[in-house]
Amino acid sequence: MISLAGRDIMHAWGKFVFTGIGLGLLIGVTLTMAGVYRGMVDDATVLLDSSGADLWVVQKDTLGPYAESSSVPDDLWRSIRVMPGVAQAANATYLTMQVGKGDQDVRAMVVGIVAGEPGAPGWPPQLVAGRQITRGHYEAVADLAAGARLGDVLKIRRSHYTVVGLTRRMVSSNGDPMVFIPLKDAQEAQFLKDNDAILMQRRRTEANPAFNRPEVPGLLDAVIASQTGNSYVNAVLVRILPGFTSQEVAEPIRRWKRLTVYDRTQMEGILIGKLIATSARQIGMFLVILALVSAAIVAFIIYTLTMDKIREIAVLKLIGTRNRTIAWMILQQSLVLGVIGFVVGKISATFAAPLFPKYVLLVPIDSLLGFGAVLAICVLSSVVSIRMALRVDPAQAIG
Amino acid sequence: MSAKGIRIERLSKRFGEGDTAVLALKDVNMHVAPGEVVGLIGPSGSGKSTLLKCLGAVIDPTSGRMILDNTVIYDDGWKVRDLRALRRDKIGFVFQAPYLIPFLDATDNVALLPMLAGVPNEEARQRALDLLTALDVQHRAHALPAQLSGGEQQRVAIARGLVNRPPVILADEPTAPLDSQRALTVIGILNDMARRFEAAIIVVTHDEKIIPTFKRIYHIRDGVTYEEAGEGRGFT
Structure with a gap:
């Protein structure tokens, strides 16, 4: 038996391809939206990974230092350092602000780190160029996403900083590039008044x-x-000794220092569950809307294609074609449209993702889920057309 | 009494119920023997289309009996179960417009029917090519319908109606879109095919040009048929 759907598609390939491209762009937007969400989650994970901390000690009853403001004395780290199970403790400040670069400025997360202590929590773990900060003032390590190069001068508040090192994929949970500067400078910048x-x-x-x-x-x-003066920092980052659990180290700090301590899992929960939850819901809404629009487009196109063939369908039924043959023909066309759309969408999303200002992470599981959703939408969208085709009276062919 | 070909007895068709009921066919009797081509003529609204749909097993008659190739199809409310297969295997259709499937070439338009009946593709295509050759359109075997002339399309449509070698062929105004010469050619082809394949052919027509070619003609008016001998000119 010849493939009626295949022949029809080959006969009207232009219609199918152009419709598929249009649908594909819509699917591409959908995949990209999913990629934006994945990118946000990845940014949050990168932020935690890059801090190199096992515990975050912040102001009591706050969700600091990333989701809420937190303020703890800058000499607190000394007493935490001697708590059982603590390997390293270091102050850190986080300040999201506009950083001047030449005539322009760029949104960045300025991170204050203790100068001269490479490898301490909060420090950028790896550089792609240059060196770490060695001087106590006016040096910076910037992420490539900030558009900085070695030797560039960045302006933070009223001070100028020379870029001595570059990082890659060191971003905040918002995707803003990080700029590391000495702690004292960051403390000053945080509370500096005109x-x-x-x-x-x-x-x-x-x-x-x-x-x-x-x-x-x-x-x-x-x-x-x-x-x-400013003698406060946003958090004390703690690295724990091997053999200790996060809970074993965090509990005494909570009890005796009357501070809030988060471990890695809790911090991930805050960043993903609270900080980007609204954005995730927003993206979820977009995905639902885009899925509905895609379904409506596929349904409309298949309906139109079927309407164009009403007389032929009546003839097919009159000459004895089974209902399931006709239904399968329509379903196949719908699925082919979906496959063309998905391929176009996947390609367009892959090429478009690097062009987005924020990180877009396309993961294979999303593509697989997307493909399944597209096929499901195509099947559902063809139901109306199939019902219509099956209702066609073969007598229409006679007149 | 032979029931080869198609025979209908006291066939009636009523649409609607009660006061609004319309009796479209009233005790129609008709018999077309294998190899015979008869005309069915009547004005608009006379019941021609209704009769054709009943003969084509597209709509069910209200009462009466229909026997197709020695098989009872309808009998006072009873009918065979699989009318779709019956249409596919026992009845050929030729329409006023060819209604070819636009995305299939001439060969596959014809071969589709045997394929639907389960005949292997190659055999079905060979059968289609043989018919297209018989109808002198073999040179357009791989052309799409849009690439065929009106006459070629109609011949391909006739081939489609004949390909499963049905005992009955129903032709609905098959010459309406054609000029006189081509109309007579098409009727000639139908007569030839009727003889060659032992098919009973019923041609519904208004076409004055071809009416004299029928040996027998059924007139229908207000749902009632009566038979008269035709001139049978031109085809022996």
């Missing part, structure tokens, strides 16, 4: 009789000094 604001604050402090007491010399200067 000159007018500093002047106004000094005036207010001087006008406050509680701070400006002539009988207590040096009090006013001390208060002003405390207002201009």
Whole structure:
């Protein structure tokens, strides 16, 4: 038996190919949307991986340092360092801001790390070019996604930083490239006010009789000094000794230091479950809408193609063609349209993914699921046309 | 009484119920023997199409009997179970327009029927080619319908109607779109095929040009048929 669907497709290949391309672009958008979600999850995972920490010690009852602001004293790390099971502890600050680069600026996550301690938690684990930060001020290690090159000068707040090292795929959970600078500079940048604001604050402090007491010399200067400095960091990153579990190390810190401590699993839960949950739902909604639109397009195209063949279907039924032969012909055409659409969609998504400003991660399982969904949509979409074709009265061929 | 070919007895068809019922066919009797070509003539609304649909096993008659090639098809409400297979194997159709499948070439348009009946592809195609040769369109065997002239399309359609060697062929205005010469050629082909394949052929027509070619003609008016001898000119 010849393939009626195959012959029809070959006869009207242009219609099928162009419809398939149109559908494919829609499927490509759908696959890319799934890739955007995967990219967000991967960004979150990369952020945790790149920190090199086993535990994140943050301000009590906060979801810091990534999902909420957190502030802990910058000398806290010393007491944590001597807790049982702690191998390393290091301060870290995280600040998402616009970083100046030449005439332009780029959105980046500025990470403050303790200068001169390579390998400590928070440090970039690998560089693709240059060296780690060795000086206490005005050096930076930037991710390639920031568009920086070695020797470039970045402007953060009022200070300028020379790029001495480059990283790859060191990004925040939002996909913003990371820029590592010395901790002291980051602390300053985090709370730095403009000159007018500093002047106004000094005036207010001087006008406050509680701070400006002539009988207590040096009090006013001390208060002003405390207002201009920043002795806080966002988190203390902890690496634990082999043989200890996260819970064994975290529990004493929680109990005795009255701080919140997250291990890797909890931090992943915060980043993926809370920080990108809304975005994930948003993308999920888009996927549902795109799936419905794809289904509507396939249904409409197959319906139109079937309507064009009503007389031929009546003739086929009159001359004794089985209903299942006609149904299979329509179903095959729908599936072929879906396969063409998926191939076009997969190719377009693969080529388009690197062009997106944020990381788009196309994983094989999504492609497989997408292919299954496309076939399912095609089957469902052809139901209306099949029902219509099976209702065609063979008498229509006679008139 | 022979029931080779097709025979109908007291065939009636009623549409609707009660006061709105319309009796489209009233006790129609007809017999067409194998190898015979008869005309079925009547004005619009006379019941021609209804009769053709009943003969083609497309709609069920309300009452009466129909015997096709010695097999009872309908008998006062009873009917054979698989009408689709009956249409495929026992009845050939030739329409006013060829209604060829546009995405199949001439050979496959003809070969489709035996393929549907389970004949292997190669054998079905050979059977189709033989018929196309008999109808003198073998040189267009691989052309799509859109590439064929009106006359060639009609000959391919006739080949499709004959390919399963059905005992009955129903032709609905087969010459309507053709000029006089081609119309007579088509009727000639049908007469030739009727003789060669022992098929009973019923030609529904309005075409004045071909009416004189029938030896027997059934007139139908208001659902009632009556038979008259035709002139039978041109074909022996």
